[in-house]
Amino acid sequence: MGQNDKSSGIDCDTPVTIIVKRRAKPDRIEDFEEVMSGTTKDAMSFKGHLGANIIRPTKTGDYYRIVFKFDSMRNYLAWEGSEVRQQWLERYAEVEQGEQELEILSGLETWFTIPGEEALVPPPKYKMLIIVWISIFLLSLLNYLYLTPFISELHFVVRIAIMSLTLVTLMTYIVMPIMSKLFHRWLHCNK
Incomplete structure (x- = not known):
């Protein structure tokens, strides 16, 4: 094997x-x-x-x-x-x-990874970096605008823990699958 x-x-x-x-x-x-x-x-x-x-x-x-x-x-x-x-x-x-x-x-x-022929080879790291950065940037803005008002009274460490957990969860289960599909052609385009 x-x-x-x-x-x-x-x-x-x-x-x-x-x-x-x-x-x-x-x-x-x-x-x-x-x-x-x-x-x-x-x-x-x-x-x-x-x-x-x-x-x-x-x-x-x-x-x-x-x-x-x-x-x-x-x-x-x-x-x-x-x-x-x-x-x-x-x-x-x-x-x-x-x-x-x-x-x-x-x-x-x-x-x-989107199942298929091209998905078996990960995209170039610089392309992954760009997509991850855009996603985290946008989620951080949304976190700041919509989550911060509800948790602003909490201790600094607790706020960071809640925000990072929210960010990672959204990235893993919602944002990255969407971004991978949206930018699939660019991520896996032939050189």
């Missing part, structure tokens, strides 16, 4: 996005898709599973991509080491051509 080296340094409580690339045997595509669907369904029943996307092969490639997320590396590792997953791996061996490729992402690059 081809796993990238970044996964070994990921903290147990860090949310992770896993991208698995697999190829079906040409004469077993229907069986392969059945195994892939069953594996995904069973993974969803595990603690911390946040959802999955399946990307079928494109005109330019023959790989299936399964992109799924866990709320922590710990919960992903529980799935990875489970008996249920091992049983599915045995079934994959019958319908899969070659070995799977596995990539585990955490941190800022997951903000810019």
Whole structure:
């Protein structure tokens, strides 16, 4: 199994996005898709599973991509080491051509991951910096205008904690998914 080296340094409580690339045997595509669907369904029943996307092969490639997320590396590792997953791996061996490729992402690059061919390569860092800066700038303004009046009487440290929690939560769950889609073409444009 081809796993990238970044996964070994990921903290147990860090949310992770896993991208698995697999190829079906040409004469077993229907069986392969059945195994892939069953594996995904069973993974969803595990603690911390946040959802999955399946990307079928494109005109330019023959790989299936399964992109799924866990709320922590710990919960992903529980799935990875489970008996249920091992049983599915045995079934994959019958319908899969070659070995799977596995990539585990955490941190800022997951903000810019939109399932698809280009999403497997994060955008250039300067582009991520620009999008993150614009987003944080706008959210900071909104925080200042709309949140500060309600928390101005609180201790300085508590105010900063509330504002930073609000900022990070909005960035992760609302703003960055929207910004990634809005600026997808620019972020992933060919050089």
